[in-house]
Amino acid sequence: MALSSKDLLGIRGMAAEEIRLILDTAATFKDVSERDIKKVPTLRGKTVINLFYEASTRTRTSFELAGKRLSADMINISTLTSSVVKGETLLDTARNIEAMKCDIIIVRHSCSGAPEYLSTRIKSSVINAGDGFHEHPTQALLDMFTIREKLGRLEGLTAVIVGDIAHSRVARSNLCGLTTMGAKVRVCGPPTMIPPGIERMGAKVYYNMDEAVDGADVIMMLRLQLERQAAGLFPGVREYARLYGLNLARVARATKHAMVMHPGPMNRGVEISSEVADSTPVILDQVTNGVAVRMAVMFLLSGGIKAEA
Amino acid sequence: MSLKEKALILDKAGIDRALTRIAHEILEKNKGAKDLVLVGIQRGGVHLAKRLAARIKEIEGVEPSVGSLDITMYRDDLATRKSQPVPQATDIAFDIQDKMMVLVDDVIYTGRTIRAALNSVMDYGRPRRIQLAVLVDRGHRELPIRADYVGKNLPTSAKEKVDVMLIEDGVEDRVVILAE
Numbered sequence: 349m350a351l352s353s354k355d356l357l358g359i360r361g362m363a364a365e366e367i368r369l370i371l372d373t374a375a376t377f378k379d380v381s382e383r384d385i386k387k388v389p390t391l392r393g394k395t396v397i398n399l400f401y402e403a404s405t406r407t408r409t410s411f412e413l414a415g416k417r418l419s420a421d422m423i424n425i426s427t428l429t430s431s432v433v434k435g436e437t438l439l440d441t442a443r444n445i446e447a448m449k450c451d452i453i454i455v456r457h458s459c460s461g462a463p464e465y466l467s468t469r470i471k472s473s474v475i476n477a478g479d480g481f482h483e484h485p486t487q488a489l490l491d492m493f494t495i496r497e498k499l500g501r502l503e504g505l506t507a508v509i510v511g512d513i514a515h516s517r518v519a520r521s522n523l524c525g526l527t528t529m530g531a532k533v534r535v536c537g538p539p540t541m542i543p544p545g546i547e548r549m550g551a552k553v554y555y556n557m558d559e560a561v562d563g564a565d566v567i568m569m570l571r572l573q574l575e576r577q578a579a580g581l582f583p584g585v586r587e588y589a590r591l592y593g594l595n596l597a598r599v600a601r602a603t604k605h606a607m608v609m610h611p612g613p614m615n616r617g618v619e620i621s622s623e624v625a626d627s628t629p630v631i632l633d634q635v636t637n638g639v640a641v642r643m644a645v646m647f648l649l650s651g652g653i654k655a656e657a
Numbered sequence: 658m659s660l661k662e663k664a665l666i667l668d669k670a671g672i673d674r675a676l677t678r679i680a681h682e683i684l685e686k687n688k689g690a691k692d693l694v695l696v697g698i699q700r701g702g703v704h705l706a707k708r709l710a711a712r713i714k715e716i717e718g719v720e721p722s723v724g725s726l727d728i729t730m731y732r733d734d735l736a737t738r739k740s741q742p743v744p745q746a747t748d749i750a751f752d753i754q755d756k757m758m759v760l761v762d763d764v765i766y767t768g769r770t771i772r773a774a775l776n777s778v779m780d781y782g783r784p785r786r787i788q789l790a791v792l793v794d795r796g797h798r799e800l801p802i803r804a805d806y807v808g809k810n811l812p813t814s815a816k817e818k819v820d821v822m823l824i825e826d827g828v829e830d831r832v833v834i835l836a837e
Contacts, residue, residue: 350739350740350741369743372743373741373743373744375746376727376729376743376744376745376746376747377730377744379746379747380730383780383781384781384782385780385781387780388730388731388777388780389730389731389776390730390731390735418730647730647741648741650735650736650741651735651736651738651739651740651741
């Protein structure tokens with residue numbers, strides 16, 4: 349089986365079989381990170397570039413480890429120290445990289461659509477590591493992998509995503525992925541942070557967090573970006589924490605086996621209390637699984653005869 | 658190209674006899690079952706490895722550890738395949754350091770699977786010795802690799818396919834040649 353495209357740009361539009369293929373493949377790649385010799389020769393000789401226009405430690409390191417464990421040659425380009433500061437355009441940057449014969453380019457950019465823009469203009473495979481407010485597909489894939497690993501399935505589960513949904517590419521990708529795989533998704537946050545029309549993507553909207561987590565199987569907390577306070581989207585951190593923060597009382601309202609997840613980094617005491625953060629090892633499992641899922645994606649995209657873009 | 662069954666090579670009794678003989682040969686060559694471990698290559702070799710372990714227990718009274726090995730990540734043809742194969746589980750729950758390992762597969766053909774298996778095993782540790790047991794050797798080696806224990810030598814043409822079917826997969830025990 350193969351993925352239907354040479355790129356991984358987003359979860360929207362991916363068939364359930366493709367998502368399942370990635371999750372199944374990731375399960376076997378997870379073993380590589382548990383062995384003494386954390387390397388397989390699968391992508392030997394391939395060159396993979398991390399082209400990050402936004403700061404990142406977690407995602408970039410995860411992709412770098414994934415590539416290195418597959419024996420690929422990994423290069424990190426952080427645009428702050430590159431010719432981008434001299435005004436080089438995205439397309440010129442990518443074309444120059446392609447001219448150095450790079451097989452996969454992993455792009456994180458503050459403009460929604462930047463990875464797709466590149467994918468139709470360069471022959472290399474493009475992996476979206478987060479574009480603007482649009483999508484963060486590998487995060488959603490690792491979240492779904494983690495849920496499936498812990499709860500045994502995705503179909504029929506109730507997942508609630510809490511936080512600044514409007515500005516969250518993680519929320520969008522997870523919403524698409526979970527609904528495609530048959531889960532029911534609720535979104536919850538202050539009205540200023542829930543984009544109008546999100547019901548059309550399949551989500552049920554809640555403004556009351558106690559109701560939202562009632563009976564949920566998965567609670568996914570999003571990081572509150574404190575800059576949004578200056579934009580008037582929430583009045584204060586303490587009020588946000590009181591109304592939309594995850595504490596032990598709210599966790600108790602969910603099902604007994606409920607999972608608490610967070611894409612990281614956490615603001616302890618804001619969207620998630622320290623007690624909850626320290627009682628959920630799943631959040632660290634997400635990080636471990638991230639490397640496995642990214643290895644699976646790179647493996648599946650690196651097949652010889654590429655599908656048409 | 659749809660393949661049809663051309664001939665039955667081994668029926669259930671034939672497979673049983675071959676495995677019993679191979680079990681005896683393994684014990685003979687290794688002078689017993691001390692430090693013996695069996696590793697079945699996904700997917701064809703896994704069930705056969707378990708059957709061999711059971712036979713060795715019957716004969717020698719000792720059951721060797723059994724593991725499974727997936728070699729997808731070590732294949733030499735990943736860059737030229739139309740689509741990537743989905744890797745299966747590798748489960749070697751024991752230390753292979755200094756052990757007498759017997760790799761088990763159903764069919765040996767070009768030998769590239771075994772080359773990949775050797776590379777994979779080396780990333781798990783350093784066995785004292787690695788031997789190879791196969792149910793069918795169908796010729797056409799492309800690498801200098803040979804099996805220590807062979808159930809049946811079967812000359813075939815490159816256009817044919819050898820299919821090993823086992824009860825553990827829900828079908829009758831049979832080994833057949835398929836041709837157009």
